[in-house]
Amino acid sequence: MDQAAFSALLAGAWTTAWISAIAIAVGVPLGLALALLREARVPVVGHLIVLYVSLGRATPLVTLVLFIFLAAPLFGFPLDRYTAAVITLILNTAAFNAEVWRAAIRGFPREQVEAARAAGMTRPLYFRRIMLPQIWITSLPGLVNEMTFLIKASPAIAVIGIVDLTRVTNRIAAVTYEPLPPIIAAAVIYMVLISAFVRLQRRLDERAHRLTM
Amino acid sequence: MSRWDILWDHRATIIRGFENTLILFSVSSVAAFLLSSAIVLVIQTHRGALSGFFRTIVDGMRMLPFLMYAYILYYGLPSLGIRLDAWTAGFIALITYHAAYFAEILRGTWATLPKGQTEAARAVGFGNLAMYRRVILPQLMLRTAPVLGNQLIVCLKDTAFLMIITVRELTAAASAVQSTYFIPFEAFVVAIALYWLTSMAIEVLVARIGLVAERRGLGYGHVDSRR
Numbered sequence: 001m002d003q004a005a006f007s008a009l010l011a012g013a014w015t016t017a018w019i020s021a022i023a024i025a026v027g028v029p030l031g032l033a034l035a036l037l038r039e040a041r042v043p044v045v046g047h048l049i050v051l052y053v054s055l056g057r058a059t060p061l062v063t064l065v066l067f068i069f070l071a072a073p074l075f076g077f078p079l080d081r082y083t084a085a086v087i088t089l090i091l092n093t094a095a096f097n098a099e100v101w102r103a104a105i106r107g108f109p110r111e112q113v114e115a116a117r118a119a120g121m122t123r124p125l126y127f128r129r130i131m132l133p134q135i136w137i138t139s140l141p142g143l144v145n146e147m148t149f150l151i152k153a154s155p156a157i158a159v160i161g162i163v164d165l166t167r168v169t170n171r172i173a174a175v176t177y178e179p180l181p182p183i184i185a186a187a188v189i190y191m192v193l194i195s196a197f198v199r200l201q202r203r204l205d206e207r208a209h210r211l212t213m
Numbered sequence: 214m215s216r217w218d219i220l221w222d223h224r225a226t227i228i229r230g231f232e233n234t235l236i237l238f239s240v241s242s243v244a245a246f247l248l249s250s251a252i253v254l255v256i257q258t259h260r261g262a263l264s265g266f267f268r269t270i271v272d273g274m275r276m277l278p279f280l281m282y283a284y285i286l287y288y289g290l291p292s293l294g295i296r297l298d299a300w301t302a303g304f305i306a307l308i309t310y311h312a313a314y315f316a317e318i319l320r321g322t323w324a325t326l327p328k329g330q331t332e333a334a335r336a337v338g339f340g341n342l343a344m345y346r347r348v349i350l351p352q353l354m355l356r357t358a359p360v361l362g363n364q365l366i367v368c369l370k371d372t373a374f375l376m377i378i379t380v381r382e383l384t385a386a387a388s389a390v391q392s393t394y395f396i397p398f399e400a401f402v403v404a405i406a407l408y409w410l411t412s413m414a415i416e417v418l419v420a421r422i423g424l425v426a427e428r429r430g431l432g433y434g435h436v437d438s439r440r
Contacts, residue, residue, distance in 0.1 A: 060373030070397035
């Protein structure tokens with residue numbers, strides 16, 4: 001592999017990284033909002049969220065990204081590939097994140113809300129000062145775990161023509177006629193990236209355990 | 214003619230794609246489970262190089278995106294003179310990739326089983342293989358059912374990646390029909406519905422296994438209470 005191949009590979013890695021980063025930055029708070037809405041037990045909204053999470057868990061990203069990219073223009077929303085990819089990853093990861101957040105909300109001790117009420121805290125203040133800082137710590141390992149799943153599923157966006165870290169190997173091979181070196185190099189980059197997240201998750205897990213002790 | 218009518222006329226293509234997806238999923242998940250059971254037995258009962266080798270493979274595989282792995286088998290191996298057709302590459306990729314995930318799930322749960330069991334089994338004369346098959350593995354299957362169920366759904370979804378290496382599965386079929394008649398909404402809604410139904414069928418099956426586990430006192434809650 002020459003200099004051009006290496007810079008192509010890095011460009012592909014950058015595409016994967018920024019698209020995943022946006023999906024994570026939006027998907028984590030969106031998951032929290034969905035979990036809170038579901039736990040608020042609003043009649044119809046709750047059922048819709050259950051349906052959304054169930055569909056989100058079952059739909060392959062390849063299918064979803066094709067659906068969003070090709071069907072959106074029919075409804076008057078022409079999307080460029082990158083927007084379609086980001087929306088797809090957000091919709092997918094938010095469904096999984098909602099489940100992680102919900103487990104933390106459900107496991108949260110009731111006594112704390114009673115104590116906060118007795119001390120005269122309003123609900124939003126209680127959520128911001130008491131609940132969120134704690135469920136953040138207990139949810140974080142699970143959320144980071146979902147991030148690794150998101151990165152592992154992200155090559156699906158290659159199907160709508162985005163040259164990410166996976167698809168760039170085809171581009172390089174088309175020039176060099178040597179597919180194996182770029183594929184191995186891309187695989188190594190993925191493994192370095194994902195192992196960093198796995199180590200982070202382990203460390204956060206220990207912190208969360210200390211909190212619940 | 215409405216768009217749905219067009220799709221209905223081409224239902225044979227979609228059905229063939231769905232059948233292919235079901236074949237890929239069911240054959241691969243059963244084979245992956247059998248392979249993972251063997252790998253876990255080696256990891257847990259052998260000391261030395263072979264056990265370390267499998268642990269490294271299992272850990273490494275879980276850091277690789279599935280499509281990247283399929284690329285290695287389908288586009289990479291021909292450089293070494295090994296040429297696989299798309300279906301063979303797809304099957305090998307699904308089976309070995311998910312075997313690594315299943316193996317990690319089973320290994321993690323085996324570590325939580327009480328040590329006395331193995332000692333008791335050995336005391337009454339069970340060898341490694343017989344003990345594994347009759348005592349350990351049935352418990353592992355029952356205890357890990359919910360987690361294995363999630364992994365089965367991941368396996369189902371991973372079959373869709375194989376359209377990128379030209380396997381004619383459900384998403385490829387929907388994509389072929391939509392590109393000829395330009396009915397992307399209808400084609401992919403049907404595909405997504407079929408994936409959804411399949412995953413619900415998997416969940417029903419897993420819940421059944423969970424009930425058996427509960428009846429035998431091996432339920433999920435039971436595992437937690439012992440930690």
